[in-house]
Amino acid sequence: MAGLELLSDQGYRLDGRKATELRKVQARMGVFAQADGSAYIEQGNTKALAVVYGPHEMRGSRNRTLHDRAVINCQYSMATFSTAERKRRPHGDRKSTEMSLHLKQTFEAAVMTQLYPRSQIDIYVKVLQADGGNYSVCVNAATLAIIDAGIPMRDYVCACTVGFVDETPLADLCFAEESGSSLALALLPRGGQIALLQMDAQLHQDHLEALMDAAMTACKGVSKVLDEVVRRHLQEVSVLTGE
Amino acid sequence: MNKGPTGRHSSHGSKDLVVPGDVITTDTGFMRGHGTYLDDDNLTASVAGEVERVDKLICVKPLKTRFNGEVGDVVVGRITEVQQKRWKVETNSRLDSVLLLSSVNLPGGELRRRCAEDELTMRSYLQEGDLISAEVQSVYADGALLLHTRSLKYGKLGQGVLVQISPSLIKRQKTHFHHLPCGASIILGNNGFVWLYPTPGQQDEEAGGFFTSLEPISLSDREVISRLRNCLLALSAHKVLLYDTSVLYCYEVSLSQQVKDILKPEVMEEIVMMTQQKLVEHEG
Numbered sequence: 001m002a003g004l005e006l007l008s009d010q011g012y013r014l015d016g017r018k019a020t021e022l023r024k025v026q027a028r029m030g031v032f033a034q035a036d037g038s039a040y041i042e043q044g045n046t047k048a049l050a051v052v053y054g055p056h057e058m059r060g061s062r063n064r065t066l067h068d069r070a071v072i073n074c075q076y077s078m079a080t081f082s083t084a085e086r087k088r089r090p091h092g093d094r095k096s097t098e099m100s101l102h103l104k105q106t107f108e109a110a111v112m113t114q115l116y117p118r119s120q121i122d123i124y125v126k127v128l129q130a131d132g133g134n135y136s137v138c139v140n141a142a143t144l145a146i147i148d149a150g151i152p153m154r155d156y157v158c159a160c161t162v163g164f165v166d167e168t169p170l171a172d173l174c175f176a177e178e179s180g181s182s183l184a185l186a187l188l189p190r191g192g193q194i195a196l197l198q199m200d201a202q203l204h205q206d207h208l209e210a211l212m213d214a215a216m217t218a219c220k221g222v223s224k225v226l227d228e229v230v231r232r233h234l235q236e237v238s239v240l241t242g243e
Numbered sequence: 244m245n246k247g248p249t250g251r252h253s254s255h256g257s258k259d260l261v262v263p264g265d266v267i268t269t270d271t272g273f274m275r276g277h278g279t280y281l282d283d284d285n286l287t288a289s290v291a292g293e294v295e296r297v298d299k300l301i302c303v304k305p306l307k308t309r310f311n312g313e314v315g316d317v318v319v320g321r322i323t324e325v326q327q328k329r330w331k332v333e334t335n336s337r338l339d340s341v342l343l344l345s346s347v348n349l350p351g352g353e354l355r356r357r358c359a360e361d362e363l364t365m366r367s368y369l370q371e372g373d374l375i376s377a378e379v380q381s382v383y384a385d386g387a388l389l390l391h392t393r394s395l396k397y398g399k400l401g402q403g404v405l406v407q408i409s410p411s412l413i414k415r416q417k418t419h420f421h422h423l424p425c426g427a428s429i430i431l432g433n434n435g436f437v438w439l440y441p442t443p444g445q446q447d448e449e450a451g452g453f454f455t456s457l458e459p460i461s462l463s464d465r466e467v468i469s470r471l472r473n474c475l476l477a478l479s480a481h482k483v484l485l486y487d488t489s490v491l492y493c494y495e496v497s498l499s500q501q502v503k504d505i506l507k508p509e510v511m512e513e514i515v516m517m518t519q520q521k522l523v524e525h526e527g
């Protein structure tokens with residue numbers, strides 16, 4: 001890849017950001033009236049939509065009900081127009097199933113499911129435009145949607161994808177930067193608890209510590225932005241309902 | 244340093260708005276209610292909403308939530324399943340509600356013991372997809388509601404229009420069945436399901452609430468019901484509390500517009516503003 005410097009000598013990345021800078025985050029809650037909770041988020045050029053239904057009675061296989069907790073059912077899918085080449089199989093392929101499973105595990109750690117025995121909570125996430133950090137943006141969108149639905153959670157779940165180039169950790173990767181090593185971290189910011197950590201690339205062990213620290217800092221940055229979005233939404237709606 | 248239960252104050256008056264993970268207080272003297280959890284002596288919010296303090300009880304009321312039924316609530320629900328000796332009813336709550344065969348009035352208004360034949364003919368009384376109005380008799384431990392229709396005003400619903408809105412917008416009143424003077428009747432279910440139907444002509448018994456007439460409804464009645472439905476949607480979009488008076492005022496205010504125009508956002512806003520003004524005038 002001649003001429004494609006992921007990190008220039010002056011410390012600028014391909015899109016002009018510094019190494020620890022996040023992409024611009026814009027989000028809105030309550031975009032769908034018919035769902036219990038919904039949210040739309042844009043992180044740079046990656047756009048995702050999350051919709052939450054529940055908690056409601058278990059539909060489908062009755063034998064999957066848990067007597068003491070709610071079951072979280074996640075579906076991740078990408079729109080056919082979301083990638084550079086038209087995606088032929090938007091859901092059901094191995095990557096989507098794996099992502100759905102990861103999202104389910106992430107939210108099972110944060111949502112207080114023991115308050116809803118024998119119920120089901122559905123989370124549907126759709127990526128409308130994929131430009132790197134798909135999993136992280138989906139987690140952030142789903143967090144906002146769950147808050148919008150009024151389902152109790154221990155804390156926000158914020159996620160960020162980080163990479164390592166030239167001994168420097170890069171926060172919030174875009175698609176071009178993801179080709180190297182990329183680590184996705186989902187964090188509960190207040191306690192610093194990790195909900196999910198995922199990486200499938202090669203990284204030297206000595207760099208792991210620095211990369212994890214960078215990921216945690218980036219996630220805390222994302223949590224500040226999401227916090228602002230939620231508080232603004234709360235303010236707007238409470239003004240409407242207030243006397 | 245012991246942080247008292249003041250939290251963060253918003254600039255709009257005295258509302259205390261919290262988000263999940265916010266510590267409400269570190270004082271252990273408070274009891275925790277819904278929407279909060281205990282995290283190492285810190286009382287933390289688990290939903291985004293307003294903090295409510297009643298003496299020593301702190302709870303957080305989320306902006307919107309599924310219907311949490313209480314004993315005595317009137318609900319409108321849809322039958323989802325016919326099981327042995329009971330029906331499962333969907334009422335916009337977190338578990339389907341239960342309607343036992345012994346809790347319904349048999350056709351003919353008879354009071355008799357349920358026999359095996361009644362069990363086999365359950366489907367002839369209520370099928371999957373039917374709408375009913377019922378009252379909450381009790382709440383199970385896991386949160387499911389037990390319903391009953393043991394009064395002639397409850398039972399299967401006939402021809403009409405169902406409007407689904409958020410349960411938090413329905414005002415709790417003494418009665419939820421209203422015959423509006425504009426020519427239609429309304430059932431404001433506490434679970435957010437509102438049923439609009441033409442006022443029944445004769446007030447005779449309806450054979451235990453299972454007989455539904457399939458006679459065609461006149462055009463004027465249909466217009467009234469359509470207008471009411473659009474008014475309900477307008478009021479719920481602007482988060483106005485719904486009860487018979489507010490619905491009636493909204494209907495009267497909207498008479499100057501065409502029925503289909505009420506759904507336009509600008510017209511909606513105007514109508515809701517005029518309704519709110521009228522409510523303030525008449526109720527202070």
